[in-house]
Amino acid sequence: MSEITVALVQERNRGDADANLAQIEIRVREAAAAGADLVVLQELHNGPYPCQREAVEDFDQAETIPGPGTDRLAQIARDSKVVLVASLFERRAPGLYHNTAVVFERDGSIVGRYRKMHIPDDPGYYEKFYFTPGDLGFHPIDTSAGRLGVLVCWDQWYPEAARLMALAGAEMLIYPTAIGWDPADDDAEKARQRDAWVTVQRGHAVANGLPVLSCNRVGFEADPDGVGRGAQFWGTSFVTGAQGEFLAEAGSDEPELLIACIDRERTDAVRRIWPFLRDRRIDAYDDLLKRYRDE
């Protein structure tokens, strides 16, 4: 199977987990009807983006893995016979939470998870309060739709994460994400930010000769405390091929089911003429393991 059909579910928050999962179920069915082998959901799709404030009660949104949430997602994957990449606020133990991607096989079984390794923290995105940095490292997850390099949101700014997935044989890079504009920024800054976000991920495709799938949430979400300005999630979910070329691109304002066809033989063809892995100077990269080269 050289070609696989992928679908990205770009959605706005519909309220609680029941409402969001009901909508996800509809979208996954649509995706399956369109022939999708693999469906990717946005980051923390079961609720509102929870990190606009630091509030202990928001830990109530977290869930165990496995748990009722993954049971429901497993059912959705099984019903539509798709590989499903989901994203959950994981309660691992009292006081120990992660931002975790979970991958389901077409039969509904959980085949792997990835705990977000790079955790951001900036105004309106107070993730360091909620999420312990991942401790599972960077390992692709094998599925019937391919060996998936699943990463999450802030990871998308880190070439190291993409490279480690490529070096472990990932066949594509997948980013569930939740990124938006500060409504106070002017239009030029907003355009630069969104373009930078697209560009750095396309750069990972190019540098690693791998398709990239990035699924972002969309729509405005207010700070529950009314203190912050809220976040205007910018959608713009996209799929690229192994040269970073766009295969599909969503808009920035509305929910959208984005479908694309990925030709996996193309990855090998691109890497034959641009064999970047061949020439890496691993003898000279030691300082990548330093915080800063000022010693």
Place this chain on the structure above:
Amino acid sequence: MSEITVALVQERNRGDADANLAQIEIRVREAAAAGADLVVLQELHNGPYPCQREAVEDFDQAETIPGPGTDRLAQIARDSKVVLVASLFERRAPGLYHNTAVVFERDGSIVGRYRKMHIPDDPGYYEKFYFTPGDLGFHPIDTSAGRLGVLVCWDQWYPEAARLMALAGAEMLIYPTAIGWDPADDDAEKARQRDAWVTVQRGHAVANGLPVLSCNRVGFEADPDGVGRGAQFWGTSFVTGAQGEFLAEAGSDEPELLIACIDRERTDAVRRIWPFLRDRRIDAYDDLLKRYRDE
């Protein structure tokens, strides 16, 4: 001095070193007249791109550093009082050659050099025959125009190189380069290649919060043996800011003196809101030092 003016000399091959250096002298004077503090030349600007074939007589194009070539470049830098980034086919010893960038201060002194670390080899670009991989590592060069992260051509595909320069305090990334189309490729493939080349470098700007200056040669150069199809160097030299946003962009067909103004305070501002260096998982990057993670 927060703002500096930079100039990129995108040129076609004018024949021999005398002819090319005469043209470079004119362009550097124009750049200085426009207020340039820093002028970047394209890769191996003194002659035709030498690697379209593997021929021992082509080593005659190489030169010692210092030598008559750097004396002439020093004079050009001194006359125009600019920091100059040049690119030479370095003869280090009999049978030992490098692809080397040389940086001149405004007084004509050589302040540093960088020997291309990643060496390509593909049809029409047989660099592994000519150039020993660099042995100086990835170290920025301090000048009166800033701390320069000078890399060369094929390095531009490697996020590792850009990151190591950023971690060592580079204030901008600079790529003299020589990349072109195979005339046999169709227009869609040509467009993908050029766009990938631009995108991966803009990605380095974003991931590292640094301006990028990339200076490419332009014009068609035939294989001297008439065996290969020749190379259509695609120009498209550009300068971006620290979010990867274009500050200046040259065309793909003609020589051009590209001038841009870089605001160095902007780098700090961008890194405050996108503090990627803060969150690198250096505890989990060890495998970046492996060729492949199949052990």
